[in-house]
Amino acid sequence: MRSMVPIVSTRPNGVDTVGVNDAGLPDQRVLALRAVHRAASELRRGTPILLQGPEGALVVAAAETVSARGLTELAAAARGPAVLLLAPVRAAAVLQRPVPQATGAAPIGTAAEMGAVALRLSPALLDPAALRSLADPTAERLLPEQPERTAMPPQALPAIALAKLARLLPALVVAPAAEAAASRLDLLSVKAADVLAYPVAAPASLTRVAEARVPLEDAPEARIIAFRAADGGIEHLAILVDSVSPEASKDAVPLVRVHSECFTGDLLGSLRCDCGPQLRGAIQRMAADPAGGVLLYLAQEGRGIGLVNKLRAYQLQDQGLDTLDANRALGYGADERNFWVAAEMLRAIGVPRVRLLTNNPDKLAGLAACGIEVEGREAHQFEGNGVNDGYLETKARRFGHLLT
Ligand SMILES: Nc1nc2c(ncn2[C@@H]2O[C@H](COP(=O)(O)OP(=O)(O)OP(=O)(O)O)[C@@H](O)[C@H]2O)c(=O)[nH]1
Numbered sequence: 523m524r525s526m527v528p529i530v531s532t533r534p535n536g537v538d539t540v541g542v543n544d545a546g547l548p549d550q551r552v553l554a555l556r557a558v559h560r561a562a563s564e565l566r567r568g569t570p571i572l573l574q575g576p577e578g579a580l581v582v583a584a585a586e587t588v589s590a591r592g593l594t595e596l597a598a599a600a601r602g603p604a605v606l607l608l609a610p611v612r613a614a615a616v617l618q619r620p621v622p623q624a625t626g627a628a629p630i631g632t633a634a635e636m637g638a639v640a641l642r643l644s645p646a647l648l649d650p651a652a653l654r655s656l657a658d659p660t661a662e663r664l665l666p667e668q669p670e671r672t673a674m675p676p677q678a679l680p681a682i683a684l685a686k687l688a689r690l691l692p693a694l695v696v697a698p699a700a701e702a703a704a705s706r707l708d709l710l711s712v713k714a715a716d717v718l719a720y721p722v723a724a725p726a727s728l729t730r731v732a733e734a735r736v737p738l739e740d741a742p743e744a745r746i747i748a749f750r751a752a753d754g755g756i757e758h759l760a761i762l763v764d765s766v767s768p769e770a771s772k773d774a775v776p777l778v779r780v781h782s783e784c785f786t787g788d789l790l791g792s793l794r795c796d797c798g799p800q801l802r803g804a805i806q807r808m809a810a811d812p813a814g815g816v817l818l819y820l821a822q823e824g825r826g827i828g829l830v831n832k833l834r835a836y837q838l839q840d841q842g843l844d845t846l847d848a849n850r851a852l853g854y855g856a857d858e859r860n861f862w863v864a865a866e867m868l869r870a871i872g873v874p875r876v877r878l879l880t881n882n883p884d885k886l887a888g889l890a891a892c893g894i895e896v897e898g899r900e901a902h903q904f905e906g907n908g909v910n911d912g913y914l915e916t917k918a919r920r921f922g923h924l925l926t
């Protein structure tokens with residue numbers, strides 16, 4: 523019998539994007555998302571995977587997590603020597619000199635930052651303990667004085683992209699894969715094209731999974747709606763804040779804040795950033811606004827690099843780098859977020875037009891590019907606290923944040 527039951531749900535605009543095919547199997551898009559998500563999990567566990575592309579397959583392991591067993595498996599699956607693959611920005615930091623792909627990069631993530639540099643691996647670096655300390659940004663002395671550049675393997679860019687999706691350092695041990703390595707060694711296989719498509723494909727599968735009234739100190743009528751993507755990642759939340767104003771208007775364009783998760787600032791009250799005051803301040807402003815508002819709380823910790831890498835970036839900042847250069851020294855772009863998730867959530871809750879609470883010009887442009895009508899911007903700035911003054915200054919000077 524022909525099955526018409528969607529296994530994930532429909533897109534908020536009513537268009538079926540994820541369903542089952544006639545045989546009852548998940549369609550290609552679900553399979554592609556699943557393969558990428560599984561591959562990222564394998565890398566996090568220290569297991570090599572195979573990245574398939576038009577120029578052949580690459581066997582890939584994350585330098586940060588790969589175990590002795592993982593390296594043995596990688597060697598068994600390889601048909602050539604392994605190399606160390608680094609994002610150019612990371613290579614420049616490791617080598618303490620510029621590398622060609624990293625030059626001329628604009629302040630916010632550029633295509634160049636997605637590039638890669640391949641270094642010939644010294645035997646010492648194939649020692650798993652050495653690889654782990656290479657992942658530690660303060661322990662780069664293990665690299666030879668002048669590591670030899672070597673030819674770029676195929677699928678280098680999707681390999682770097684996969685490490686970033688796994689929220690690992692974009693530092694990989696890779697080798698060209700031998701014929702039939704996947705089946706012989708039971709390694710997970712993923713298509714390079716699916717990895718590259720993932721950041722845009724995953725938000726398209728968002729589905730509403732839970733909704734509840736959660737009275738907040740500053741917004742007694744607040745409701746929270748949780749959205750889950752087919753990638754199985756952490757859910758994103760929309761916090762709907764009704765106006766407490768007596769002249770509340772149902773038709774006016776609501777205030778919207780696109781807020782990326784910040785465990786340290788939002789939850790612990792860290793003084794390193796301005797996230798805590800921005801979060802609470804946004805809810806207060808929405809409740810006071812006649813049009814009310816929506817706060818999107820996105821699982822994009824550390825501007826998309828994850829909490830662990832943000833802590834590493836903090837360590838580098840304590841050594842003198844600013845927030846942007848610290849991201850780059852780890853091999854990440856300045857800002858690894860995209861705005862598809864936010865746009866999909868706004869459409870799902872019926873908010874196609876917004877007044878955006880932000881100082882970040884990229885959020886205005888990014889949301890508009892994803893189809894949301896940005897009617898205006900409302901500044902959302904808080905005084906420095908003595909600890910975050912340099913961070914706020916960097917946001918204004920290097921990220922182009924708008925002041926007032
Ligand atoms: N990588 C990195 N992330 C940081 C750092 N400080 C704060 N963050 C993260 O930055 C994100 C906060 O960004 P947003 O609140 O969206 O702020 P914004 O992009 O500066 O823009 P607006 O606040 O809207 O003006 C959170 O995910 C924080 O965890 C840092 O030094 N390094």
Ligand SMILES: [Zn+2]
Pocket residue numbers: 784786787788795796797798
């Ligand atoms: Zn923060």
